[in-house]
Amino acid sequence: MATEQHADRVSPALELRGLIKDFSTGLRGLKLRAVDRLDLRVEAGQVYGLLGPNGSGKSTTIKMILGLLAPTAGHCEVFGVASTCVEARREVGYLPESPYFYRYLTGRELVRFYAELGGLHGKALAERVAEVIATVGLTAAADRRIETYSKGMLQRIGLAQAIVHHPRLLILDEPTAGVDPVGAAAITELILSLKAQGKTVLITSHLLGQIEDICDRVAILDRGRLMLEGAVRELVGRADRQALLVPTLPAAELQELRAWLESRGHTLEMVAAPKARLDQIFLDCVGKKK
Amino acid sequence: MKSKGLTLLLAIVSLVVAGAGLGKFVEPVWRATREAEPALRLDSAAAAAGQGVTLALLGGFRALVADASWVRMYVAWEARDLPATETLLGLVTTLDPRPVYFWLNSARIMAYDFPAWRIETAGGFTAVSPAIQAKFKQQQGEAALQQIDRAMRYHPLSADLWVERANIQLNQLKDLAGAAESYRRAWQQPRAPYFAARLHGELLRRAGRSAEALAWLVKLHPELPTNDEGAGGPVVLGRIRDLERELAVPANNRYQPAR
Amino acid sequence: MMTRVTFSLRRTRLIAFNTVREAARQKLYGFVGVLAAAFVLGARSLRDFNFGAPELKFLADCGFGVMAFFGAALVITATAQLFFSEIENRTVLTLLAKPVWRAEFILGKFIGLAFVAGVFCTVVTLLLIQVLASREAQLLRDFPEASGLGAFVSYSNVIFAGVLQWLKLAVLAAFTLLVASFAQTQLFTVVTGFFILVIGHLQYLAQDAYARGGSWLGRGMSGLIATAFPNFQLFALADGLNVGEALPWWHVARVALYALGYIGVACGLAVVSFRQREI
Ligand SMILES: Nc1ncnc2c1ncn2[C@@H]1O[C@H](COP(=O)(O)OP(=O)(O)O)[C@@H](O)[C@H]1O
Ligand SMILES: [Mg+2]
Numbered sequence: 001m002a003t004e005q006h007a008d009r010v011s012p013a014l015e016l017r018g019l020i021k022d023f024s025t026g027l028r029g030l031k032l033r034a035v036d037r038l039d040l041r042v043e044a045g046q047v048y049g050l051l052g053p054n055g056s057g058k059s060t061t062i063k064m065i066l067g068l069l070a071p072t073a074g075h076c077e078v079f080g081v082a083s084t085c086v087e088a089r090r091e092v093g094y095l096p097e098s099p100y101f102y103r104y105l106t107g108r109e110l111v112r113f114y115a116e117l118g119g120l121h122g123k124a125l126a127e128r129v130a131e132v133i134a135t136v137g138l139t140a141a142a143d144r145r146i147e148t149y150s151k152g153m154l155q156r157i158g159l160a161q162a163i164v165h166h167p168r169l170l171i172l173d174e175p176t177a178g179v180d181p182v183g184a185a186a187i188t189e190l191i192l193s194l195k196a197q198g199k200t201v202l203i204t205s206h207l208l209g210q211i212e213d214i215c216d217r218v219a220i221l222d223r224g225r226l227m228l229e230g231a232v233r234e235l236v237g238r239a240d241r242q243a244l245l246v247p248t249l250p251a252a253e254l255q256e257l258r259a260w261l262e263s264r265g266h267t268l269e270m271v272a273a274p275k276a277r278l279d280q281i282f283l284d285c286v287g288k289k290k
Numbered sequence: 291m292k293s294k295g296l297t298l299l300l301a302i303v304s305l306v307v308a309g310a311g312l313g314k315f316v317e318p319v320w321r322a323t324r325e326a327e328p329a330l331r332l333d334s335a336a337a338a339a340g341q342g343v344t345l346a347l348l349g350g351f352r353a354l355v356a357d358a359s360w361v362r363m364y365v366a367w368e369a370r371d372l373p374a375t376e377t378l379l380g381l382v383t384t385l386d387p388r389p390v391y392f393w394l395n396s397a398r399i400m401a402y403d404f405p406a407w408r409i410e411t412a413g414g415f416t417a418v419s420p421a422i423q424a425k426f427k428q429q430q431g432e433a434a435l436q437q438i439d440r441a442m443r444y445h446p447l448s449a450d451l452w453v454e455r456a457n458i459q460l461n462q463l464k465d466l467a468g469a470a471e472s473y474r475r476a477w478q479q480p481r482a483p484y485f486a487a488r489l490h491g492e493l494l495r496r497a498g499r500s501a502e503a504l505a506w507l508v509k510l511h512p513e514l515p516t517n518d519e520g521a522g523g524p525v526v527l528g529r530i531r532d533l534e535r536e537l538a539v540p541a542n543n544r545y546q547p548a549r
Numbered sequence: 550m551m552t553r554v555t556f557s558l559r560r561t562r563l564i565a566f567n568t569v570r571e572a573a574r575q576k577l578y579g580f581v582g583v584l585a586a587a588f589v590l591g592a593r594s595l596r597d598f599n600f601g602a603p604e605l606k607f608l609a610d611c612g613f614g615v616m617a618f619f620g621a622a623l624v625i626t627a628t629a630q631l632f633f634s635e636i637e638n639r640t641v642l643t644l645l646a647k648p649v650w651r652a653e654f655i656l657g658k659f660i661g662l663a664f665v666a667g668v669f670c671t672v673v674t675l676l677l678i679q680v681l682a683s684r685e686a687q688l689l690r691d692f693p694e695a696s697g698l699g700a701f702v703s704y705s706n707v708i709f710a711g712v713l714q715w716l717k718l719a720v721l722a723a724f725t726l727l728v729a730s731f732a733q734t735q736l737f738t739v740v741t742g743f744f745i746l747v748i749g750h751l752q753y754l755a756q757d758a759y760a761r762g763g764s765w766l767g768r769g770m771s772g773l774i775a776t777a778f779p780n781f782q783l784f785a786l787a788d789g790l791n792v793g794e795a796l797p798w799w800h801v802a803r804v805a806l807y808a809l810g811y812i813g814v815a816c817g818l819a820v821v822s823f824r825q826r827e828i
Contacts (some may be wrong), residue, residue, distance in 0.1 A: 066646045068828040086554045086648055094646035100638045102567070104574035116563050117647040161643060171646075293825060301727075301818045302777065308814040309776030313756075316783060316807040319800045323786045324753075352785075354614040357607045389606055 011080030013169045013200035014042035014065065019074035021060050021224075034060040036224035038074070042202060042217075044168070047195050049211040049232075050204040052221035058204040059097055061221075062173055065202075066094055078169060090119075093162035097173040097204075099154055101161075103147035107138055110146060111160050118165025132160040137186065152183035159190065169200045176210060181282050188214055212236060245274060356386035367399065370407050375399065383440070393441035394454050401434035401458045431462030452476030453486055466497040484514065484521045491529065504533040508545045554648045564644075564657025565664065568631055572665045578627060582669060585619040589676045593684065604688070605681055605702055612677035613785075616670060616714045624666050624718045625742035628725040632658060633735040641828055652820045659726055659816050666718040674711030678704060709801050710787035716808035717784035721746060723815035724779075730823040748774065749781035756780070779811045 021035040035057040042048045050058050063069040064076055067083045081088040101110055112129050120128055133142045136156040141149070149157065155175060162170055172191070176184040191201055191214055205211050211218065212232060219229040228235070249257070258268050363378035379396040386392065405426040412418045412426075438455045445451060456472035459465040470493035476486040487510050494503035507530050514521040530545050572578050592611035635641040644654065681702050725742040732738045755774035762768060783804050787796045 063642075063828070066642075068642060068645060070825075070827065086650055087552075089646060089648045090554060092646060094643060096639055096642045096646075099643065100640070101643075102571060102638070102640055104571050105567075109570075113563065113567055114643065114647060117560055117644065117649055119648065158643075165647070297731075297822055297825060300821065302773075304814055304818060305777040306773065307776075308810060309778070312807050312810040313776060313780070315810075316780075316803055319786070319803050320753075320780065320783060322800070323783065351614050351617065353606075353610040357610050391606070 011077070012041050013044045013046070013079060014040065014048075014202065015077045015080075016040040016061070016065070017075045019061065019064060019076055020072045021057070021064060021069060022072045034224050035064070035071075038221075038224070038226055040219060040226070040229070042200060044079075044200050045195075045198055046216045047191060047201045047203065047214055049215035049218035050202060050221065051206070051208055051211060051218055052204075053206055055223075056206075056221040057224040058221060059173055060224075062094075062171055062202070062204065065171065066092065091168045093165065093167035093170045095155070095158045095162045095170075095172045095175055097177065099158035101146050101154065101157065104145065106143050106145055107149070107153075107157050107160075108133065108142040110157060111164055114161040115164040118167075120165055128164060132164045135163070136160045136190070152179045155179050155183065155187070159187065163194070167199075169202070170194060172201065172203045174204055174206075176205065184210065185283055248273070353386050353388075356382050356392070359385065360392065367403070370410070372404055372407050372411075376404075379437075383437075387441070387444045390441070390445050390448050390450055393437065393445070394450060397434045397437045397441070397454055397458065400437055401431050401462050404430040404433075405462070427462045431458050434458050434462070447479050449476045449479035449482035449486065452479060453483065456486070456489070460493070466493050470494050470497060484518075488522060488526060488529070491526075495533065500533055500537055504530065504537060504539075507533065511545070512548055554650075556650055556652060560649055561653045561657045561660065564649075564654055565660035568658055568661025569664050571631060571634070572627055572661070578623060578665070581619055581623050582672065585615050585669070585673055586676055588615045588619075589673060589680060593680055605685060608681055608684060609677065609702070609707065612673065612680070613710055613714065616673045616677075616711070617717075617785075620666065620669055620673075620714060620718045621721060621743075621746050623669060624662065624722045625725050625739055625746070627665060628658075628662050628722050629729055629735045629738040629742065631662065632726065632729040633738070636828070637735075645828065651824045655726065655730065655816060655820045655823050659723055659812075659819075662722040662726070663719045666722060667715050670711050670715040670718065674708065674714075677711075678707055681707065706787045706796050709796050709798075710785075713784040713787055713801065713804060716805055717781055720779050720781075720808050720811050720815070721749070723812045723819070727815045727819040727822065730819040730826065745778065746781070748778050752778045752780045753782055779807070783807065 016038050019035055019038040019040075020033070022031040022033050024030065025032050038057075038061060050061065052058055060069065064071050065078065065083055067085075067088060070084070076083040078088040079091055102113075105113065108129060111133060112125065115125055115129055130139075133139055136159050138153060138156055138160065141153060146154070146157065155178075159172075159175065162172070175187050175191075179187065188210075191203065194201055195214075203211065203215070215232050217229070217231050218235065220227045254271065261268050359378050359382045363375055363382060366374035366378060379399065383392050383396055405423070408426045408430070409415055409418050409423055412422065415423070435455060435458060438451055438458070441451050442448070452472050452475045456469040456476060459472055460469035470490050473486045473490040473493065476482050477490060487506075491503045491507045491510070494500070494506060507526055511523065511526050511530065514523045514526060516523055527545075527547060534544050589612050592608050592615075635644065641654070645651065681704075685702055721742070724745045725738060728741045728745070729738045732741070752775060755771040755778075758771035759768055759775050763771075786800060786804065
């Protein structure tokens with residue numbers, strides 16, 4: 001026990017070293033390099049964003065982390081256990097991109113199936129299944145067949161199966177793709193609550209804005225290569241600039257302010273009306289109706 | 291790429307090694323199955339090919355095709371189409387020689403129906419001379435015996451086949467000695483009918499071999515169970531007395547039943 | 550440092566159960582079952598002739614023909630479909646992202662499929678026994694003299710034949726699963742499955758060709774087919790005997806072990822090949 005805790009403290013949630021993945025494209029052994037010498041380290045407890053355009057190798061990287069694909073070269077560990085071992089999957093919950101589940105099962109049967117595979121049984125099983133279904137807000141639809149679920153519901157049942165066995169690391173591949181803003185906001189909230197529980201979350205998206213609010217750190221991939229990596233605050237925050245928000249000033253007062261600033265050797269660089277974000281307006285409208 | 295080739299090699303090698311061992315293990319069962327089923331031999335499978343049979347063999351539907359051919363045989367039989375009936379009889383018994391029923395009925399059709407059809411085709415029972423009629427019966431009877439000989443290769447212990455053989459020898463070939471011998475062979479098989487033994491004796495007598503007939507019945511009588519009416523103990527004893535009278539056996543030499 | 554995740558029969562059973570549940574909820578497989586049952590029951594009304602023993606033989610042959618035909622179609626398509634539905638619906642991703650061995654996945658699939666085939670064979674065999682028994686009773690009433698020939702049907706043989714059919718279908722499922730483990734498409738798997746079925750029924754010809762000798766290449770080819778493929782004709786050994794004498798049980802036992810041997814090898818290879826599969 002003691003050694004295990006010790007191991008956890010030293011080993012990060014995820015560590016990728018020199019990871020390479022080549023796909024042979026059939027003709028004459030031509031190779032396509034989907035992931036190119038990728039080094040990444042995700043500390044436990046972080047929400048980590050893996051960003052990049054379509055085809056930049058995000059999903060491929062995740063599949064290697066989960067042992068679904070064998071790396072062409074390099075090494076990949078989850079909490080210090082190599083991804084090639086089944087043991088590495090004990091602490092991982094995974095939501096694939098555009099998930100599509102056993103159509104013939106009901107939501108509850110599906111989550112139960114994955115929970116049992118994850119090692120839950122007995123009384124804890126039914127309780128935990130009901131609990132995660134409630135967490136993702138599908139209690140009312142839990143006994144309907146999955147073939148009747150909408151895209152957003154599929155995504156949520158996918159989240160339920162990913163978290164049901166209490167994994168310490170969650171890997172979410174495009175969790176908000178194709179989901180309406182309400183659903184996306186709910187998923188965002190869920191990710192933040194998972195972070196509050198001390199879970200590590202690896203999330204991918206090609207919608208960069210969405211990620212900004214929830215991630216501690218991000219990595220940006222392009223054509224399989226790591227382009228940029230760092231803490232979000234450091235990357236987007238600008239320490240040498242500030243925005244002030246005041247009620248709209250009459251032209252004369254604005255002129256006065258400008259003069260006051262100039263007298264102190266500053267310039268007023270920009271005056272603009274702040275725009276409300278459309279998604280926020282949407283959420284306010286829909287939220288009020290509920 | 292390299293590991294894929296290796297896997298393929300491993301797959302083939304392990305299938306071949308395991309298959310060789312398993313084949314050896316199951317060999318006695320296979321030998322027995324195959325002896326019972328000539329359709330599993332290459333020559334007869336090839337012979338039957340071209341009759342829509344090859345396809346059925348592929349899927350293992352031999353018995354079903356045999357049944358269907360049997361039904362088709364009846365259609366040809368009703369139309370008194372001799373060549374078609376003969377072909378289908380051969381096909382059915384090749385495809386599924388396991389039911390004795392097919393053999394018995396095909397032999398009966400060959401022995402009794404075919405000569406009648408040939409006589410009719412030749413002009414009818416009144417127009418065709420008795421010599422020709424006898425020739426037809428002789429030829430078809432012999433063909434039927436050959437059919438029964440083939441049957442016996444698959445059913446060496448069938449009393450029914452020997453009885454059928456005897457009946458044909460008696461009725462169509464007028465071969466008393468041959469029929470008598472066939473009844474005797476029938477009696478040697480398991481679960482043989484009692485009448486086969488009685489008929490052996492009767493035919494010996496009719497063939498003018500009364501002494502042999504008496505010896506046979508005297509030997510037979512004590513073997514017959516008394517609690518089975520069909521065994522016909524009293525009938526046999528009656529025949530023994532008839533023969534003793536016929537042969538003028540002295541009273542002190544007459545057969546004394548043990549019971 | 551981490552406790553090991555060992556091969557678990559519980560998870561294998563779960564995957565098997567899920568496979569059966571998926572098959573059970575698809576109307577297609579239920580339809581195949583109903584169709585097979587209809588053929589067995591319908592065979593009674595097809596009878597053209599009323600001769601006693603051969604009619605019962607006809608009914609039995611129909612029953613086993615239906616079991617062989619629909620059974621093979623059911624097993625090949627179900628194996629391919631239930632395997633590729635996991636790949637195409639990408640459920641295999643979430644499944645293998647849990648602590649699950651790939652061997653558990655393959656064995657679970659196999660056990661589930663063998664169970665489906667078992668249910669199919671049991672239903673058809675029981676229906677067949679019912680049909681044979683009721684017709685036999687009728688014949689004995691109408692033609693009491695026929696009873697002198699002894700019992701018409703050997704029911705132990707009918708049951709043996711049903712068990713052997715099931716074993717054959719299980720071997721077929723294992724081989725189809727082996728193909729599926731590396732195949733890229735469902736269609737390829739189905740077509741190859743049917744080829745295996747046909748080759749298995751003709752395997753004995755390769756045995757003969759091998760025994761007869763011939764050219765080096767010919768012997769090599771026939772030897773390869775004669776060993777790498779199971780002899781499916783063996784599994785029909787009780788079919789024709791339902792009107793005759795009882796089959797010795799050790800024949801059935803030997804063939805059962807033979808089937809288990811092939812199932813073991815095919816499943817083992819499927820695991821090896823599936824472990825290398827990129828998902
Ligand atoms: N199984 C595969 N075979 C061949 N190429 C693939 C395969 N999977 C992904 N790729 C290629 O690898 C690249 C990276 O894909 P992916 O990881 O799915 O990107 P992302 O998830 O960032 O959109 C793409 O060019 C894609 O076409
Ligand atoms: Mg992707």
